[in-house]
Amino acid sequence: MENFNKPMNKNPLLKIFSSSLLNLPTPSSISYMWNFGSILGLFLMIQIISGLFLSFHYCPSINLAFNSIIHIMKDVNMGWMMRLIHMNGASFFFLSMYIHVARGMYFFSYHLIKVWIIGIIILLMSMATAFLGYILPWGQMSFWGATVITNLLSAIPYLGQNLVEWIWGGFSINNATLNRFYSFHFILPIMILLLVILHLFFLHITCSHNSMGMSSMYYMLPFNPYFIIKDLFGYMIILMFFFIIFMKFPYMLGDPDNFILANPMITPEHIKPEWYFLFAYAILRSIPNKLGGVIFLLLSILILIILPMLNINNMNSCKFYYLNKILFWLFIMSFMMLTWLGKQIIEYPYTFLTQLFSILYFNYFFITPMLNLYWDKIIYN
Numbered sequence: 124m125e126n127f128n129k130p131m132n133k134n135p136l137l138k139i140f141s142s143s144l145l146n147l148p149t150p151s152s153i154s155y156m157w158n159f160g161s162i163l164g165l166f167l168m169i170q171i172i173s174g175l176f177l178s179f180h181y182c183p184s185i186n187l188a189f190n191s192i193i194h195i196m197k198d199v200n201m202g203w204m205m206r207l208i209h210m211n212g213a214s215f216f217f218l219s220m221y222i223h224v225a226r227g228m229y230f231f232s233y234h235l236i237k238v239w240i241i242g243i244i245i246l247l248m249s250m251a252t253a254f255l256g257y258i259l260p261w262g263q264m265s266f267w268g269a270t271v272i273t274n275l276l277s278a279i280p281y282l283g284q285n286l287v288e289w290i291w292g293g294f295s296i297n298n299a300t301l302n303r304f305y306s307f308h309f310i311l312p313i314m315i316l317l318l319v320i321l322h323l324f325f326l327h328i329t330c331s332h333n334s335m336g337m338s339s340m341y342y343m344l345p346f347n348p349y350f351i352i353k354d355l356f357g358y359m360i361i362l363m364f365f366f367i368i369f370m371k372f373p374y375m376l377g378d379p380d381n382f383i384l385a386n387p388m389i390t391p392e393h394i395k396p397e398w399y400f401l402f403a404y405a406i407l408r409s410i411p412n413k414l415g416g417v418i419f420l421l422l423s424i425l426i427l428i429i430l431p432m433l434n435i436n437n438m439n440s441c442k443f444y445y446l447n448k449i450l451f452w453l454f455i456m457s458f459m460m461l462t463w464l465g466k467q468i469i470e471y472p473y474t475f476l477t478q479l480f481s482i483l484y485f486n487y488f489f490i491t492p493m494l495n496l497y498w499d500k501i502i503y504n
Contacts, residue, residue: 147327147330147345147346148330148343148344148345148346149330149343149344149345149346149349149350150330150342150343150344151342151343151344152342153350155353155356155357156222156226156230157226158353158354158357159219159220159222159223159226159357160223161354161357161358162219162357162358162361163216163219163220163223164319165358165361166212166215166216166219167216167312167315167316167319169208169212170209170212170213170216170312171312171313171316173205173208173209173212174209174256174308174309174312176205177195177202177205177206177209178309180194180195180199180202181195181259181305183259183301183302183304183305184298184301184302185261185297185298185301185385186298188259188260188261188301189260189261189262189384189385192206192260192261204369207369207370207373208369210369210373210377211365211368211369211373211376212365212369213253213256213397213399214368214376214397214398214399215361215364215365215368216249217249217253217399218399219361220246220249221399221458223242224242224246224427225455227239227242228427228430228451228454229451233427233430233431234431235325235326235329236431237325238322238325238326238329239428239430239431240428240431241318241321241322241325242322243424243425243427243428244318245315245318245319245322246424246427247424247425248311248314248315248318249315250399250400250424251307251311252307252308252311252312252315253397253399253400254272254396254400255304255305255307255308255311256308257269257396257397258300258301258304259301259304259305259308260381261301261384261385262378262380262381262382262383262384262385263380263381263383263384263385263386263389263391264378264380264381264391264394264395265381265385266296266385266386266387267385267390267391267394268394268395268396269296269300269304270295270296271394272396273287273290273291273296274287275407275413275416275417275420276290276417278413278414278416278417279414279417280414290303295387296387330343376397376398377397378395378397393466393468395465395466396465398462398466400465401461401462401463401464401465401466402423402458402461402462402465402484403420403423403424403465404420404465405461405462405464405465405477405480405481406419406420406423406461406477406481406484407419407420408465408469408474408477409474409477409478409481419481419485422485423484426485426488429488430488433488433491447491450487450490450491451487453483453487454483454484454487456483457480457481457483457484457487458484460476460480461477461480461481461484464476464477464480465477
């Protein structure tokens with residue numbers, strides 16, 4: 124086995140080209156939690172390929188979109204499988220994405236600043252792509268979900284209403300809206316793929332963050348065969364669950380209202396997005412002011428960008444270890460509770476609980492740096 128326990132080449136370009144992916148030095152202590160990065164790459168390719176096949180038979184017209192989905196499901200050879208793979212693949216992609224981000228927060232991987240920020244941009248673009256794709260079937264929940272979310276831009280002072288009408292291409296969601304949403308849904312994954320390549324480029328310059336907190340320059344193993352075997356095992360496990368879901372319970376993660384053709388004259392009793400947007404939707408609903416809700420909706424994701432800037436380098440030291448674990452799992456609990464509350468009706472006690480867990484969600488980003496900064500003063504004074 125090659126000796127990777129010596130400092131690596133300081134020239135990043137030489138390091139990238141001299142070490143292939145197979146011989147990439149990788150920290151020996153990383154666990155299966157690091158598999159979700161490669162699993163995300165797998166599901167990204169599944170989504171791009173299945174989406175390409177679906178685009179052959181989809182018609183971006185408000186008069187034909189819904190019927191074209193039925194045509195794909197009933198008449199196109201293996202079309203039902205492509206559609207169910209694409210529909211459930213989005214859920215598995217976001218599940219893997221959220222676990223990947225949570226692992227980065229828990230093990231302080233955001234200290235790799237360029238890698239982290241590009242990753243958050245990928246998350247934002249993935250959410251935009253998924254939202255655009257949710258509109259395309261032109262079902263009842265798709266139509267009203269698009270109406271609600273695009274209307275949020277009207278909260279922007281002075282420009283809001285004009286911006287909404289510009290995006291719609293008219294005074295309501297219409298054929299022009301569906302066409303442009305389809306175009307962007309097709310283009311954004313290619314941009315995400317380019318960002319993923321950039322994400323990996325910077326990761327290979329710095330190497331993966333070590334879960335033991337040791338220097339990334341030492342205690343290395345070659346990527347092949349040790350971590351390829353772990354990645355393949357991770358693929359087998361996640362694909363097993365994926366096949367069970369899309370073959371046995373294909374509509375478990377969807378909304379029944381989307382089996383109804385979009386009708387602008389009938390509003391669903393309870394408008395809600397897909398499950399992977401529910402936490403942000405709950406935060407949006409928890410703010411009584413429309414503009415304030417939009418700001419906190421964006422902050423629910425953008426606040427992750429500030430993590431490398433916060434002074435929490437010592438939160439993984441002995442004096443903070445258990446406290447950091449408690450704060451992190453409180454954050455995860457608030458995320459899960461907001462996801463559940465996002466699909467509940469707007470009435471007491473759900474409104475109160477949504478506001479409570481929204482506060483807990485954002486408190487993680489303010490309590491941890493304050494504790495790190497004032498710990499010694501608290502202890503010794």
